[in-house]
Amino acid sequence: MTKVQQLSGVLIALVLVSVALFVFDGKGGGSDNIDRTRFLVEDTAAIQSVTINSKAFDLKVEKQEGSWVLNDSLAVDPSVMRVMKSILSQVNVQRPISQLNVEEIRELLRNTGQQVTLELNGEEKTFFAGGNVNKTQAYFADADLENIYLVNIPGYNHYLSGIFELTPNQWRDRELFDSNYRSIQNLTIDYADGSQLVLEFEDRFFAVNQLQRIDTAVLMDYLNGFEGFLLNDYLSPGMFPSYDSLLQTEPIAKLNLTDIDASKNRALEIYAKIPGEQFYLLSDGKQEMMVVDERRTEMLLKREDDFKLDDSKEED
Structure with a gap:
């Protein structure tokens, strides 16, 4: 058998194999x-x-x-x-x-x-x-x-x-808050250091602690930030032992929100962020564990001074 004949035989065999694979692969035939x-x-x-x-x-x-x-x-x-x-x-x-x-x-x-x-x-x-x-x-x-x-x-x-x-x-539904300035009646944050932030709807607008002059733009941005607020994830016990242990410590803040719609009321405990981690641990009354990223958690944790009107600013 010449070399050409040998190569021709190999070529025919390869073609037959390719056709078989094509059919068996579901791309050919039927x-x-x-x-x-x-x-x-x-x-x-x-x-x-x-x-x-x-x-x-x-x-x-x-x-x-x-x-x-x-x-x-x-x-x-x-x-x-x-x-x-x-x-x-x-x-x-x-x-x-x-x-x-x-x-x-x-x-x-x-x-x-x-x-x-x-x-x-x-x-x-x-x-x-x-x-x-x-x-x-x-x-x-x-x-x-x-x-x-x-x-x-x-x-x-x-x-x-x-x-x-x-x-x-x-x-699971990750919506943690769905309130805004039209529906929030009261928001209280009690901090571990003894300080407190109280936002309460009075008459036609909100009072912030005992402040006489409030930066309304900052306040409105803050309240509207509660609308459609999503948590990042839920944690099950045992998934991350470090967060399980964190749940046994004292929270750095306790947040209570009262809405016109009682189904939107929230009572949450917020724990110290683990060094090097990007999330804060939050828990509700059932000790269910949730995590929210650092940036948005710290947006929630406002204090009285954040709402004081700077004397250099003019209200509209």
């Missing part, structure tokens, strides 16, 4: 017959509950009296719900997973994936969601893990399965 809407939810308004089970955590988000509730008692972050519904309404099956590594991916989903069950008008739809180690490819699979697909949203380059990997704390 790829046109793929149901690309296999995991699509056309009417996300029909979703009544979402249950996510994994080896790391279990959670259930359920619509109760028109509101989404996490694990029967906690408010859900509306932005997380919007993202999940948007993904489910647009998810597209790109291709089946290659037969060459389907067993590896099946095992990956079994060990690290999330089993997602949607209740849609009384009917259940179950699938597995996960991805590769680098979170650059998202995989959805049937409930029995028999058929596994690479999924995407055309034009959307983010990792689709990430929404189902959020922990229960990350599903």
Whole structure:
């Protein structure tokens, strides 16, 4: 056999292998017959509950009296719900997973994936969601893990399965305050050094301690800062032992806010920032732990002098 014949034989073999891989990879053969809407939810308004089970955590988000509730008692972050519904309404099956590594991916989903069950008008739809180690490819699979697909949203380059990997704390509503100067009735901050800040609505405007001259611009900015104020994250006991220990110390300040709407009232304890950390620990009456970044926490911790009108300033 000549060298040319040998090379020709190798070339033919490589072509055959390439064709086989193309077919097995789901890009050839019957790829046109793929149901690309296999995991699509056309009417996300029909979703009544979402249950996510994994080896790391279990959670259930359920619509109760028109509101989404996490694990029967906690408010859900509306932005997380919007993202999940948007993904489910647009998810597209790109291709089946290659037969060459389907067993590896099946095992990956079994060990690290999330089993997602949607209740849609009384009917259940179950699938597995996960991805590769680098979170650059998202995989959805049937409930029995028999058929596994690479999924995407055309034009959307983010990792689709990430929404189902959020922990229960990350599903929670992060709105800490939602008050402003129109609704706040009283705000008191008691500091560990014995000083106190009292803002109280009197007659037609706010009194600040016993100050006679108030910088109203500073005061209005401060009060409006409570509107749509989000905490950064919730902490579960054991996640960060240093914060668990901090909860046993005396707080540096206690903040009490009274709103026209009693559901927006807040009573919080604020603890000293751990050196080198970027967050303050806050806790409510249930000793639930929350963290808020340094800049915004210190914006909350105003003192009387911050509202004194500088003699060099003129009020409008």
